[in-house]
Structures are given as structure tokens and as C-alpha cells.
Amino acid sequence: MxxxxxxxxxxxxxxxxxxxxxxxxxxxxxxxxxxxxxxxxxxxxxxxxxxxTTTRLDRVLATWASASFGAFLLAAILTPPGPFSQIRVMLIVFLPGMYLLVYRRKYRMLQQSIQI
The missing domain is CATH 1.10.8 (Helicase, Ruva Protein; domain 3)
Structure with missing residues (x-):
């Protein structure tokens, strides 16, 4: 992270x-x-x-950073202490979601739907 x-x-x-x-x-x-x-x-x-411009590497880094940061916060609150629980939360919950939001740039669509 x-x-x-x-x-x-x-x-x-x-x-x-x-x-x-x-x-x-x-x-x-x-x-x-x-x-x-x-x-x-x-x-x-x-x-x-x-x-x-945003390069592919920038999107990969942003995706990984946001997924690991979100998993760290959620795992610290909801799961038992341990690095494996944090890794599971990141891989199962946050990485697919951040892939869609950050890497595929769906956050712009989400931002537009919130503003309407």
C-alpha cells in the first residue's frame, strides 16, 4: 500500500x-x-x-493504491487482526470495485449521476 x-x-x-x-x-x-x-x-x-494525460501505469497505481487503502481501513475495523484478512478483503471486495471505478474510469459516470 x-x-x-x-x-x-x-x-x-x-x-x-x-x-x-x-x-x-x-x-x-x-x-x-x-x-x-x-x-x-x-x-x-x-x-x-x-x-x-493519464498513462496505463498511472491507472494501475491508482487502482492498487485505492484498493489497498480501502481494504486497510475496512479490515482494521471489521476483520480480526492479521495480514491475511486484509489481503482477502482487498482481493475480494476492493480490487474489483476499484478496477471498475478507477482503471475503467467509471467514476466519471458515477460523478455525473450524483450531480444530476
Whole structure:
């Protein structure tokens, strides 16, 4: 989770013209408010430009990072402690869902249906 999330933040911040993509990655991975703050800045385009293109590797990293982060949160709350329960939750629940939402870009369709 840490590796995929850090790599995604580095690649995303670099593609958006940030001068400190490694700092964003470290803050996003190792502080509890870093990732929400980065996503907020990214959403508001405050200091970060719009991204021109998204490569296949970027979508794979975003899919894996979001699936592992969601599985970590859900497994921490609902399953007994242990790495195997977290892996099962990620592979069974979150990875197929994040594949559809992130990799196949269905989040745009979901976003449009919520705004209507």
C-alpha cells in the first residue's frame, strides 16, 4: 500500500507540475492528514495544474493504491487482526470495485449521476 500510494502521488504531482513531488509523497504516506490535503489541493487545483494525460501505469497505481487503502481501513475495523484478512478483503471486495471505478474510469459516470 505504501509503495503504490507513494508512487502514484509522485507521478501525479509531477504530471501536474509540482516542484516537490517527493515531498508530497512522503507527507501523503507518513502523515494522517497528508493524503487528504494533497487530494484537496488536487481537487481545487490550488498550486497544481490540470493533468494532460493519464498513462496505463498511472491507472494501475491508482487502482492498487485505492484498493489497498480501502481494504486497510475496512479490515482494521471489521476483520480480526492479521495480514491475511486484509489481503482477502482487498482481493475480494476492493480490487474489483476499484478496477471498475478507477482503471475503467467509471467514476466519471458515477460523478455525473450524483450531480444530476
Amino acid at each position: 505504501v509503495l503504490s500510494l507513494g508512487l502514484w502521488v509522485i507521478r501525479d504531482a509531477r504530471a501536474r507540475g509540482s516542484k516537490q513531488p517527493y515531498t508530497w509523497a512522503l507527507v501523503s504516506v507518513f502523515t494522517p492528514v497528508g493524503l487528504p490535503y494533497y487530494l484537496y489541493k488536487r481537487y481545487r487545483n490550488a498550486g497544481l495544474k490540470k493533468r494532460e
